[in-house]
Amino acid sequence: MTEKNPQLDRFFEIFNKLDKNRISDLKEFTNKFGINFNLFKDGSFIERSFPFDVIPRIIPQDEFKVLERGLQQRVKALNLFLNDIYSDQKIIKDGIIPSEFVFSSKAYRPEFHGVKTSKNIRTHISGIDLVKNSVNNRWTILEDNLRVPSGASYPLSIRQAYRKVYPEMFEQMNIEKIRFYPNKLMNMMNHVSTGGINVVLTPGRYNSAFYEHAYLAKQTGAVLAVGSDLEVIGDKLYLKSFNGSKTLVGAMYRRLDDDFIDPLEFHPNSMIGVPGLANVYRSGNIALINSIGNGIADDKGIYYFVPKMIKYYLNEEPIIDNAPTYLPYFADDMKYVLENIEKLVIKDVAEAGGYGVLFGYKMSSVQLSDLKEVIKREPRRFIAQELIEFYDVECFMNGEIVPRKSDLRCYVVYGEDIYVWTNGLTRYALESGNYLVNSSQGGGFKDTWIVE
């Protein structure tokens, strides 16, 4: 079922009058400029353009305003939660979240307990994934990404081309501008910087999102660095400049997970991190964007408690819904999950990027029975969610308009204020009926227009 709104009708009114050959200009742009989201398939690196669909997702401005408030509220609460978890842990002491949910999570980093972050900000950049429920017509949050959410560069890049290829759209429709994002990012880095230059740390050329790392570094004026470009001296971090000098780094937008950022502290075989970086962070001599240990707040098990966090920290009702979620950890929920498993979506809390997601209706009775056993054995490892019927988006494929499942990742930048970017990454499944839209699962993307 696709969603209709007058703004989308207006888009088609204009689009249908225009030469369809213009679409190839957009495709040519992504090829020429190498706008890639690379894939690893069967152990091989595949460099590929990120599939792009010409029909934007259109969200009416008044609807987005609600999202904006809801996302600000959510990110504010998640930041408070992280500050609390790494200090007093009041939310546990007050019985809002069972301690097991925090302490058993691999993403919780007790060795960083008590470490203060610059300006008390930990969720500098959040990517919140949402879908619009076609039954109740409300937006629903599927998950929070508070570690290294990727994707913002793609709509930024394509918008640039879109304006050149379809200027009529921007003249005739009141579409929110999106170009402020890099500026917000830069201002945020400057705001939290402990003094020194800003750096974007990339795992390197063979990372799926390398294009994005380079793009965001360029747009924000930060230096793009790999681990070997940097050196810890004492308790400070420096860029090793080509002329032999060392330049102090004050803020690092790191695009690699905690496990890999410092081989002395985390994965000892990591070749892509910076030895000693964790200690610089501990000493308060660098702002890490995002902070170490944020994974505890976007753990799929913790997701269940976010509405409770909002009430606890902000004394407010959540503005945006969570998907109906069950925790087998609780006896009642376990009973419900086991009895209704065939109609639920089961998620392994340790996985991300669309991996570890099982759809009950797609599984055989033997598989379901095996899964039940694993859930009974390891209740903390899984969450179960009702399968949400969400709106399809219209895509232009092989000359015709077809419906596809899609979600929306909204980006929130927490600096001097909490800024919700008036855009986002709309991801869609390439195949009909597929619910998995993740880029790492081969999905495509669309531009997202917030229209008055």
Next chain:
Amino acid sequence: MQTQGKYLSIRSADGLYWIGRYLQRFEIIAKEGIKTFDLVIDVDKDAGKKFFNKLGREIEYKDSIEFFSKTVYFIETSNLFYLIDQARENATMLRDILDEDAFMFINVIYTALKEKDKKNISPKAIEELIRKLDSFWGRIFLKTQHGLVQMLIEFGQTVEGIDMKLRLFGDLESIMYDIQKLNTIGQAINSTFSPVKNLEGLTIDSVIYKINSCVNEIIRYES
């Protein structure tokens, strides 16, 4: 806002230098390859062998088409596709500091070569790509603000130009202007750069070695 290219890591400076080198080598082998192709047709069947021997490579071919195909795709580490691939790898890593259109020109040349029929590549197609490369050089050097990024690419280009001229033509006289240019850029990048001079009496190999070592005065690899 930090000025792009103001803080360059060793890796970035090295990458820029090698973009200049690979692209210059691409251009020279492409142009000389086209001239040699013409000789192989009906003037001197062995012209292709002589050409690559000067570059320390051996090549076998039955006719001009096969010679050209090997020049573009198959001659070990000196074929055009390899060279543009290497340039593109460096450019990809440096997209944060490289002009977007400059990256695009390299990417377009790479993609065009990747998609062509490897056995029947024509000199005409390569001439077209040389024009694209001209656009790249134009994009780099005609910028009003000639910063470190441009200078490091130009430094690499100049080193490679001298290196190739010496290997192909073995004539010290022909590189004097390039040496002057190398010294000017070297000093602009690093004021302590020692100018290359007193080449008289040196063998060609010694000069090549000296020129190739210059980069160590620009980029402090050991730090």
